[in-house]
Amino acid sequence: MSRYARQMALPEVGPAGQDRLGQSHVLVIGAGGLGAPVLQYLAGAGVGTITLLDPDVIEESNLHRQPLFSMADLGRAKVTVAGEQLLAANPELMLHLHRLALTAENVAQLLEPVDLVVDAADSFATSYILSDACLDLGLPLISASVLGQRGYVGGFCGGAPSLRALFPELPDSAASCASAGVMGPVVGVIGSLQAQLALKTLLQHSPSPLGRLMQIEMADLTLSSFCFEGAPEPGQPLRFTAPALIGPQDQVIDLRPVEEAPKPATANARRILPEDVTSARLSPDHPVVLCCRSGVRAWRVARDLQAQDFDRIEILALGTRGDSA
Known part of the structure; x- marks a missing residue:
């Protein structure tokens, strides 16, 4: 010893x-x-x-x-x-x-x-x-x-x-x-x-x-x-998901422009820029998966959708190499 x-x-x-x-x-x-x-x-x-x-x-x-x-x-x-x-x-x-x-x-x-x-x-x-x-x-x-x-x-x-x-x-x-x-x-x-x-x-x-x-x-x-003992856990948490966890009924929205990501997040993903999502035809009856690099853009869009009574939203952060400090 x-x-x-x-x-x-x-x-x-x-x-x-x-x-x-x-x-x-x-x-x-x-x-x-x-x-x-x-x-x-x-x-x-x-x-x-x-x-x-x-x-x-x-x-x-x-x-x-x-x-x-x-x-x-x-x-x-x-x-x-x-x-x-x-x-x-x-x-x-x-x-x-x-x-x-x-x-x-x-x-x-x-x-x-x-x-x-x-x-x-x-x-x-x-x-x-x-x-x-x-x-x-x-x-x-x-x-x-x-x-x-x-x-x-x-x-x-x-x-x-x-x-x-x-x-x-x-x-x-x-x-x-x-x-x-x-x-x-x-x-x-x-x-x-x-x-x-x-x-x-x-x-x-x-x-x-x-x-x-x-x-x-x-x-x-x-x-x-x-x-920060006693701090309350927030309501309506936005959770991160993985490609393998995306279901066939999920509405997958890739928020990245083509210049940033020529290949969409998944085969069935729709490419919609963040400023256009709230006016797009999305169904609140099916889960929504919002995709971007870090999750920041998807988070902001998700909060806007929650204000429109979308309650099943997940975030897919696709990342880049070298994210660790």
Whole structure:
């Protein structure tokens, strides 16, 4: 146990806490800038089993904020290289690697064997899919987001309110690290906080991270936190779906212009621009699936349709490669 001697010296950890970590199974979504410190610190702390999901390959633009990777790794799968690095540092780790994206179709199966989930993908769709599933299963979720020089990290579900309770609506902008930029150390700080909150949750420390949010603004060097315990779950939640879950009676609307997506979302999708959907001939008697890249455009259109008494609406976020921070 010399590997964990400095950690076990803490009275709030000790041998019993270290044993609890060794018996824990954590699901980490994303091996990017947030995922790198999360994975390194969880593996270093002695978490017994980690399941990692990430569909992407390593690109040179990743390297300034994803220290698990090097120039020699360009073009390789992130999960493969991350696995090699983690096992080299801690051969006792039980590691399950999946080169795929989290979806509404596979989330239930992936969450079934785990004790805690870390959302390090920095994707609207991923965060809400995970939050909905974790709320249903009573699993704790540590979720974070980062953009530019600011970000947040919080503990959701597992007896605390969900992500939807704190963020009932998506932001107006679909800005991402790729489009708006990001500082590497900021991602590292927030990812490290994710790892700390995950460990505190697994160790059942008090106060619990669940129901608390921390915000960092490095542009003006401020750090704040607040408690959101007791926040109500919103009514009429807009849920994300997957292509395999779309039924034959669903009205599938692809909101992306041809220039953005020459191929429609599904074979039976109608291509209608967001400003034209509310005047299109849609039936409120059949479910509507609204498709776009991140979910932001579909979310706005869905709220307009709800105002017209459409009550069965789902969102399909088709995404792009490189969505993880």
